[in-house]
Structure formats: C-alpha cells, structure tokens
Amino acid sequence: MKMFSVSHKTAFVVDHCPYMAESSRQQVECDVLTKSRGQGMIPLAPVSKSLWTCAVECSMEYCRILYDVYPLKKLINYIVSDSEFHILNSWRQEDQSTHELMSALAAVGPPNPQEDPECCSVLHGLVAAVESLCKITEYQHEARTTLMDTADRVANRGRIICLTNAKSDTHVRMLEDCVQETILEQNKMAAGSDRLMPIQQCELVLVHIFPQGEDTLVSDRPKKEVSSLLTSEVHSVRAGRHLATKLNILVQQHFDLASTTITNIPMKVCLLSSEEQHANTSANYDVELLHHKDAHLEFFKSGEVLRNNNKIIYYSGLKETVTLKWCTPRTNSVELHYCTGAYRISPTDVNSRPSSCLTNFLLNGRSVLLEQPRKSGSKVISHMLSSHGGEIFLHVLNSTRSTLEDPPSISEGCGGRVTDYRITDFGEFMRENRLTPVPESPDAEASGKPPAERAKAQLERYTRYWPMIISQTTIFNMQAVVPLANLIVKESLSEEDLLTCQKTVYNLVDMERKNDPLPISTVGSRGKGPKRDEQYRIMWNELETLVKTHVAGSERHQRVLDCIIACRSKPPEEEERKKRGRKREDKEDKAEKNINKDSEDKSWQESERLKGAVERGKEEQGESEVIKDSPDSPEPLNKKPRLEEIQLPEKAKGPVSLLTMWTNRITVANSRKHQEFAGRISSVNNKAELYQHLKDENGMDLHENGKATR
Structure with missing residues (x-):
C-alpha cells in the first residue's frame, strides 16, 4: 500500500497576467446606510471586483477550509505567474497558514494592465508547480528515513489547481501538453537525485474564469487520463459567487469533506450589542459547516440519509448537506458523552453574522447537542459541537446501545434484549477451534504453513458465515444440514466428503417434495409466518450463501455449489404447478x-x-x-x-x-x-302390467296363469 495520497501536496497556480485585471462585472454595493443617510448626500456608486481579486479570494477560502479541517500533513504551495513565477511559500509546515499567504499576496499586488501581455503567461507557473511537486516534504523525508527497507512505499503524488483565463479549448490542450512534458523532464532529473522524487501521479484541475455577461470560450470537461502520470479536468466558471461555489465543491471532493447545516439556531445566544439585548428577538438562523465525511458514516450505514428526504438539501444539483437541528444547550464541557468520533469543522461562510456568533458561543466553553429532524417519534441526538484547545470539533454521539454498558444477560434476557443466541453452537465452535501447544519441528515448518498460520486460516474459514442468533438462520437449526455445514468449512474436500454433501442436498430436495415444515422463526412477523414455498426459498438462499463463501477452497467446493444450484432450479412445468398451488x-x-x-x-x-x-x-x-x-x-x-x-x-x-x-x-x-323406469310409472297397486299392447294387437286377453283366451 502506497503512502501519501494525491491530497498530500497541492500546488495553486494563479494567473497574474494583465487580462486578469479585467472587471468581473459583479456589482458590490458599498452604500448600505440608506435610511440613516441625510438629505442631499450623494450615495456611493457600486464597485466590481477584478478577475484577479475573485481568484485570490476564492483560492484563500479553499486554503482556509483545508487548514481548518487538516492542520497537518495537507500542504499547499502557492505560485503566482506573470512574466515569471513567484513562489509565495514552501512545503514546510510553518509556512502553511492563510496569514502567511495573504502577506505574500499583498507584496505581489494586483496585475498591471499596462504590462505587455506577450511577455506574460501562466506556463511559467505550471512549470514551477511541477518542479515543486518533485521536491520532498518533511513528512515524506521522515517516512523514507523510517522505512529504509521499504522506501518504495513512499509515493510522490500531487495536484495542481490552475486559475486562469484561457483563450480557447486549443489553449487548454496546450497547457496540458506543457505539464505532461515538464513531468517527464523532471522525472528524469529526479531519478538520480536524493533531494527530488519522481512524480508517480499528478492531477491537473484547470479553472477557466470569465466575466459575467459574457459567453465562455472554453467548454467543461470531466476528468480524463492524459497519460499514466497525468489526469486532467476543465471547469469553466463565471467570476464572483459562482467561482466561490465551485471551489467550495472542489475542496469537498479533493479532501473527502461533507457538509452539515445546523438549523433553528436561536440568535439570542449570541447577541453582541445592548440594543439587540433589549430587542428580545426570537429569530432562528442556519449555519453550514464543513468537516470530514466520516462524521456521516452512521447515516450512510443505516440508510437514513437516503430514506429521509428532510436530511438532504440540494443546491443546484451539485452540493448536498445533512441537516441537524439545534438543541437547547444544557451541558458544559465538564460533562462527558460517549462519542465514536470527533472531527474538526470549518464554517462555509466564516464572515457571516450567524457563523461568527456560533463560533464565539462554542469557543466560550459551551457545548451544543444536535438532533436528527424527524416527523414523528422521539428525538435522536446524534452529534455534538464542542471546542477543545481553541478548535471546534463535531462529535459523533452513539445513538444506539453503548459498548460501555454492561452486556445483556443471555440466559435471563436483561432489558428485553436478544436472548436467542446460539450458545450451544458457539460452545461447539470453540471446542473445534481450540489451540494446543505444538513443539517446534523443522519438518513441520518444511511441510507447509506454521501451526499458528494454519490456526488463523481455520478460524477465518469457520467465521466466514456464522449467524449469532437463532432467529437469523434456518440451516443451522436443521439437523439435516449438519453434515454439509461441518464439511464445507474444510480447506479441501475428499471424494467421500463430496458425496456426503451431495447426499445432504438430495435429502433437502426430498424434504421439499414431501412439503415438510422448516424451523423458520416467526419473531417480528404477523400470523403463521411465511408460506411453505417461501420457507424453502429462504433455506436454499442461506445454504447457497454458506457454500459460496467457501467456493474458492477447491474444485469440489464448486461442485457442491453446482449441485445446490441444479437442485433448486425447477423445470417450468413444476414452477407453474407451484404457482397454481x-x-x-x-x-x-x-x-x-x-x-x-x-x-x-x-x-x-x-x-x-x-x-x-x-x-x-x-x-x-x-x-x-x-x-x-x-x-x-x-x-x-x-x-x-x-x-x-x-x-x-x-x-x-x-x-x-x-x-x-x-x-x-x-x-x-x-x-x-x-x-x-317405465314400468314403475304405469304400475297399479305397486304391480307393473306386462305386455300392455298385446291385447290390442292380437285381440287376446292374458290371465295370470299365462293362458290366452279370446
């Protein structure tokens, strides 16, 4: 595994050529005291910032957020390019601060519109950025010194962010080719030097800035691979607030940051003047904070972020934030809370009044609990804001059962928690994986793995699929599956073991044909539980999952899986019969x-x-x-x-x-x-008369003795 990712070193290249002195055409009102201005006073005219000012302000916000969240090991090298390059700081940790950068930028000053544009180019800064990435930082040098035998694990990767006003897409491709050629040249020079390291990976982010009201001459392009050493992406952004939003999104993408919006903040907690204290306002405000995305890890694991639409707010389809609600603070820093993580935060709009009030409130030693907004049910407090040593952290509180509590009683079911643990099966599991001392023998070492390694491998195989609760499994509650479950965890199967496993599968098929009941748990379900077909479907799925975890062991494991798949797949007519049933x-x-x-x-x-x-x-x-x-x-x-x-x-x-x-x-x-019967219908006194029509035909009368008379 390589040490030091691309985010370890970031080189900012800001164009300082004369065309960057052009106005951004975003008006900024200076006269805000319209009500208190007396009559006859001429209001101040609005002003607009230049492209250079917009680029400097947005890049400084990028650096400020980075330094707030990552005070160490995330380094920035700031370079200004005009007729030559100006490196404003170095990779040393003491030079990594916004105060240092702002002082150096003040010395550089704004671009000179009277300067010859032919002599100025952003290429000087890009070449200097590639050379700077080849220099070894203090952290890289320390890692190489510590890992002398495996110094190749220390990688040299970095990112270049270039803020410029490009002429066209052809100009952009020319800048990419220049960076690619410079990387190849510098890698050749660094190959034989102890003070330089060749670049193994470089990301180039070109941000084209153009004034508002004009059409862009450069098209956006997602990240693409220029070569094995260089990837490039292009962003075409209007100057002003659009550029600030774009760099805010880029800093989140580059350093795995996430956004949290604190809602319903009462302004009365941070009143600053006596007039406002007498105003007794009850307005609520929102503040957006940036932090590492691991603070939302529990949300993504449980799926709460995706299920609850109230927790996600989208801005222009590009940015998302998790909403947490302010709780009335009733605690101080003396009280302890069970936290699973603490992450530094940085306000998105640090100069706004709500952000300033919130940070001052927290820096005074107060803690704020944050709850998840819910439409119904009890509130869940999931996070806490608190300061330590002058820095504000977002603490992740454990909203589920704490591991610091006493474990529940398995036999008595203390607190109504889980009681159907597989205690007997776990005892058998420990008995089968018991460790015993083995004398050291060179023959044993030569025959294969050491005993400790074999024991670890066996423990890993036995725990690949092992449900802990009875109600979460079906096959481990069936006596018919015991032979297969005991054999499938072996490292290799013999032919006899294969036949035993196949016989077990055939027995399960016979059980399904006879429609025998299965030990399916009905905990948490209404009625009699799932139908018989659904029970067997659950059983087959679990059995297939168990075998799949061991299918890479040997060819016979694969044959067991093939047998299961073949037996559970029914012909179409049987499936139709099952459906009709x-x-x-x-x-x-x-x-x-x-x-x-x-x-x-x-x-x-x-x-x-x-x-x-x-x-x-x-x-x-x-x-x-x-x-x-x-x-x-x-x-x-x-x-x-x-x-x-x-x-x-x-x-x-x-x-x-x-x-x-x-x-x-x-x-x-x-x-x-x-x-x-016709005779029953024409009978007289329950006696049917025979030969009814004989008298009419022959003129004869029949008596009971059978003699005929005329």
Whole structure:
C-alpha cells in the first residue's frame, strides 16, 4: 500500500497576467446606510471586483477550509505567474497558514494592465508547480528515513489547481501538453537525485474564469487520463459567487469533506450589542459547516440519509448537506458523552453574522447537542459541537446501545434484549477451534504453513458465515444440514466428503417434495409466518450463501455449489404447478374466512328457501299425482323433481349445516340425470302390467296363469 495520497501536496497556480485585471462585472454595493443617510448626500456608486481579486479570494477560502479541517500533513504551495513565477511559500509546515499567504499576496499586488501581455503567461507557473511537486516534504523525508527497507512505499503524488483565463479549448490542450512534458523532464532529473522524487501521479484541475455577461470560450470537461502520470479536468466558471461555489465543491471532493447545516439556531445566544439585548428577538438562523465525511458514516450505514428526504438539501444539483437541528444547550464541557468520533469543522461562510456568533458561543466553553429532524417519534441526538484547545470539533454521539454498558444477560434476557443466541453452537465452535501447544519441528515448518498460520486460516474459514442468533438462520437449526455445514468449512474436500454433501442436498430436495415444515422463526412477523414455498426459498438462499463463501477452497467446493444450484432450479412445468398451488392456497384461505363469517346467514337463507318450496309443492301435488298415474305420459328427463324427493332436515325452521345442504343438492342433481323406469310409472297397486299392447294387437286377453283366451 502506497503512502501519501494525491491530497498530500497541492500546488495553486494563479494567473497574474494583465487580462486578469479585467472587471468581473459583479456589482458590490458599498452604500448600505440608506435610511440613516441625510438629505442631499450623494450615495456611493457600486464597485466590481477584478478577475484577479475573485481568484485570490476564492483560492484563500479553499486554503482556509483545508487548514481548518487538516492542520497537518495537507500542504499547499502557492505560485503566482506573470512574466515569471513567484513562489509565495514552501512545503514546510510553518509556512502553511492563510496569514502567511495573504502577506505574500499583498507584496505581489494586483496585475498591471499596462504590462505587455506577450511577455506574460501562466506556463511559467505550471512549470514551477511541477518542479515543486518533485521536491520532498518533511513528512515524506521522515517516512523514507523510517522505512529504509521499504522506501518504495513512499509515493510522490500531487495536484495542481490552475486559475486562469484561457483563450480557447486549443489553449487548454496546450497547457496540458506543457505539464505532461515538464513531468517527464523532471522525472528524469529526479531519478538520480536524493533531494527530488519522481512524480508517480499528478492531477491537473484547470479553472477557466470569465466575466459575467459574457459567453465562455472554453467548454467543461470531466476528468480524463492524459497519460499514466497525468489526469486532467476543465471547469469553466463565471467570476464572483459562482467561482466561490465551485471551489467550495472542489475542496469537498479533493479532501473527502461533507457538509452539515445546523438549523433553528436561536440568535439570542449570541447577541453582541445592548440594543439587540433589549430587542428580545426570537429569530432562528442556519449555519453550514464543513468537516470530514466520516462524521456521516452512521447515516450512510443505516440508510437514513437516503430514506429521509428532510436530511438532504440540494443546491443546484451539485452540493448536498445533512441537516441537524439545534438543541437547547444544557451541558458544559465538564460533562462527558460517549462519542465514536470527533472531527474538526470549518464554517462555509466564516464572515457571516450567524457563523461568527456560533463560533464565539462554542469557543466560550459551551457545548451544543444536535438532533436528527424527524416527523414523528422521539428525538435522536446524534452529534455534538464542542471546542477543545481553541478548535471546534463535531462529535459523533452513539445513538444506539453503548459498548460501555454492561452486556445483556443471555440466559435471563436483561432489558428485553436478544436472548436467542446460539450458545450451544458457539460452545461447539470453540471446542473445534481450540489451540494446543505444538513443539517446534523443522519438518513441520518444511511441510507447509506454521501451526499458528494454519490456526488463523481455520478460524477465518469457520467465521466466514456464522449467524449469532437463532432467529437469523434456518440451516443451522436443521439437523439435516449438519453434515454439509461441518464439511464445507474444510480447506479441501475428499471424494467421500463430496458425496456426503451431495447426499445432504438430495435429502433437502426430498424434504421439499414431501412439503415438510422448516424451523423458520416467526419473531417480528404477523400470523403463521411465511408460506411453505417461501420457507424453502429462504433455506436454499442461506445454504447457497454458506457454500459460496467457501467456493474458492477447491474444485469440489464448486461442485457442491453446482449441485445446490441444479437442485433448486425447477423445470417450468413444476414452477407453474407451484404457482397454481400457491394461488389455490390463497383462495382456500379466503374461502375459509368467508365461510366462517357467513355460514350462519347462508344456512338460514337456505332453510327459508326450502320452506317456501314445501308450500309450493303442496299446491302442485294434485297435478303431480295425475301425471304419476297416467300410463301414457312418461316423466321427461328434465322434469323438476318432486319436493318429496328432497330430504328436508328435521329442524327446517332452524339453521341447516353446510354438509346437509350439500348432500341434498347432490341427491337432487343425480335424480335429473336418468329417466325413470317405465314400468314403475304405469304400475297399479305397486304391480307393473306386462305386455300392455298385446291385447290390442292380437285381440287376446292374458290371465295370470299365462293362458290366452279370446
């Protein structure tokens, strides 16, 4: 791993040529006392800053933020370029301050508009910046001296930020080529020198500044790789507030900074004059602070920043800030809070009244708690502002359970916390990974890894996937998966181990075919828990995750994973059958609920319908008897069945069971499916007459003895 990143050294090159004396055309009002000005007094005319002034102010803000957040090991070398280059400071730590830079800039003065522009160029400053990056800083020299054997780990990387007014895109490409050629030349010179280091990586950031109201002649371009040593990006920005916003964004990107906006700050905590004290104002203000992005690490881990739209505010789609709410300060620096981190802060607008009041309030020894804005629920205090040694820090408070508290009782469940730890499995885990002393043997060393290394490797394999809570796992609660779970953690599998693992997978497939239940935890879920198909899907996913963590061990581990993937992938027809089964189960569940709710109402309605049918049946009884006794009118197939055929329940006035209604309906439906026996219809006194038409055809009369008479 290389030491010293690109942000270790930053070279600022500011163009000091005559064209930088041009006005930025952003008006600045000087006469702000309009109400108190007497009559007859002429108001002051507004003024505008030059491109040089805008570049110097914005670059100083860049340096101020950097020095506030990183007082050490982040160095800036400031260079001014006109007819020659002027290096205003060095890489030494004592030269890294805004006071030092402002004093040197005051000595340089503004650009001279009368100077010959042909003699001035920003190239002088770019060449000096490359030469400066090759110089060794104090921190690099100390690291090289300490790591004599591995001095190659000390890398030399840096960044060049150039503020200029380019002529065109061709001019920009010419500047990039100049930097590239200078890097190659300086690397050749540094190869044989002890005081110089060759540049291994350089980032060139070209910021083209143009007045407001004019069209830019240079187009923006994202970062691109010019060569293996140089990357370049171009930003075309209007002078004034747009340039200040751009450099504020660049300093956040270059040094991993983030923004936090403190809202609802009461102005009464920082009143400065007696008039304001009598005013008793209750206005609230906001202050934006910059700090290292690790102060928001807990937000990004928990996803709070992405879920809660109130915590993110976007400015022009380029900048984002996390909003925290001011809490009434009730603590002082004497009280201790459990913090997980402390990060230096720097106000974005250091000269504003709210920022000045907030910093003075904190430097007086007061601490401010900050809470997350929430629409509902109890407030969560996540950060604290406090000063130490004249510097202000943003402290990250632990909003979850503290590690300094007493651990919860596993057996008794103190405080209602987690109680279903895998205690038995953990005891088995410790037993399998117990360390024993091994005598030193040269044969053991020659045969492979030392025992300590083998023990570490085994412990690493056993803990790649090991859930601590019973409710968070399924496969480790199943006895059928134990053979595979014990073998898959081995460094290499034998053929017999492979067969055992495959047999375990086939047993799980057989369990799924038989629809056997699984030990799925229902903690935190409503009802009976997931469906059977969902249970097996969870089981297969967890089993595949376990095997994937060990698949790089050997080829047989991969074969176990292939077996699992092949067994859990079902043919399309089986998937369709499973889908139909799930739909049928859902319909049955809905039907069961509806039946339990409406069974009594339906039974009563059915009994009332049957009673009405009885009354109608009595009225039609006479007609049905005539049809019954008629020998020449057989009953039609679709004839409505007589009511006597329906077996009414004994208690027709009360509710009828669903089984009785269903049996009666089936009986009636079956009676309609066949034609009644003709002999039964034309029978007399329950005796059917045979050969009814023989007498009409032959003129013979038959008796009971079978003899015919005329």
